[in-house]
Amino acid sequence: MFRRLLVIVFACSLLSCAKAEFSFETIAEDLNYPWSLAFLPDGSMLVTERAGQLRVIRNGSLVAEPVAGVPEAYVAGQGGMFEILPDPNYAENKTIYLSFAYGDKKDNATRVVRARFDGKQLNDVETIFTATPMKDTVHHFGARMAFLPDGTLLITVGEGSRYREEAQKPENHLGSIVRINTDGSIPADNPYVGDARVQPETWSWGHRNPQGIVVLPGTDTVYEHEHGPRGGDELNLIEPGKNYGWPAITHGIDYSGAQISPYKELPGMEQPVVYWVPSIAPSGMSYYDGELFPEWRGDLFISALAEKSVRRLHLEEGVVVSQEVLFEDLGQRIRDVRSGPDGALYLLTDSSQGKVLKVTPAQ
């Protein structure tokens, strides 16, 4: 009896040790579906609310007034304000990039603007990209962004859900990753420049709803993840000009249980690095190169809505050798995960009363 009690006490102490591994600090709360977080050189943060606002976190607290001058987003279904991304030279040019759903119920699309941020409002707002064609669905906008080392901008565009076959037609932007210059012009070395059959912005295609994209620092290595239907979420290594197969190939099935395609692979279509069945609903991604968690350096972090977690993917020479499921105890749909300049991990919870959580090692 005493031995049994000792085992129970020991097991409980182990559990409490595991739970005390991380410390969670609420940096901001009561955000209306926070979607993206960005860090500015002065230590402040910008966070988008899918409900249509851009907010500032300054000196550790949320500024009450939303940023002014923000373009109007089409807020419906999955649509709204999406990604905020500072220019690589933000310290000099104060330029930010904002993606959002533009339009209305009958005609809407993923749009990106650039603007100068003076600390309180956006000025000189300029549209640099709008996906074509417009669609009449409120799903699958994609809308994550990342810079390549050469200063060009990658933007993910979803296929609009009902128009899934369009992802296999690079003559439109649906289901593509596009690459543009920061003024909206087309880089001369885009893979399909000069091919009249393909949109010149197209960098890769055959995607469903890509909501994570990361360029490994100092490299041209691009990882992207996208939602599958019922199962079949994917992490892909993106190379220019390649077809990632949706919906011709997929590891998932339709929500009804019917098949979307009988094929999981076909010649000329890329296979994912990792896929998840059942779906975890990957929603954001970050590369960790901080100091607070040295064992995490070089790993990818993927926030998950359905799984209510963050997945840590350990990479060795570009291969995912292990996965760890983190932060399930929070019980929250996680919309985004970011590696902060202070080495902490930052999470956005997907809720009408969403939070920005700072994760540090427990003391």
Next chain:
Amino acid sequence: MRRTFKLAIALLVSAAVTALLASVFSTQFVVAGLQAINVEIPVSTRLSMTAADFGILTVLLPAVLACFLIAFVVAGFCASRLGGSRAGWFTAAGATSLIAELMIMQGVFGVMPVSGARSMAGLLTQGIAGAVGGYLFAWLTHQQANKEKHVS
């Protein structure tokens, strides 16, 4: 009691036939969508896809039963009160109820629950499946209806 039992069986059979046809039709439209993007689908693959998709009947059959239950009550009322072809009323009820249900579900969930019905042609084909179910129900129950007519 016996009459109710016979009606219930007729409802179940007609709903099952409609659900089966709806599944088959949906698969053909999905296959057509893949072929339109240059994916080769041999006949054997088409057949195996069609068979595999019967798995959705666990969801589709209850949905068809629910809409037929409402639609056929209305059709029966119209046939007895307004006259005209009984089979016509039930065929129309089967077709319109299935189309309406799919459109309502699309409005509520934001996505078409049956992928093969994303296009207008696909949706109308689902209506044909509903029409077949409605006609079948009318045929299965016409003797009972005639008896009731003679008695009254």
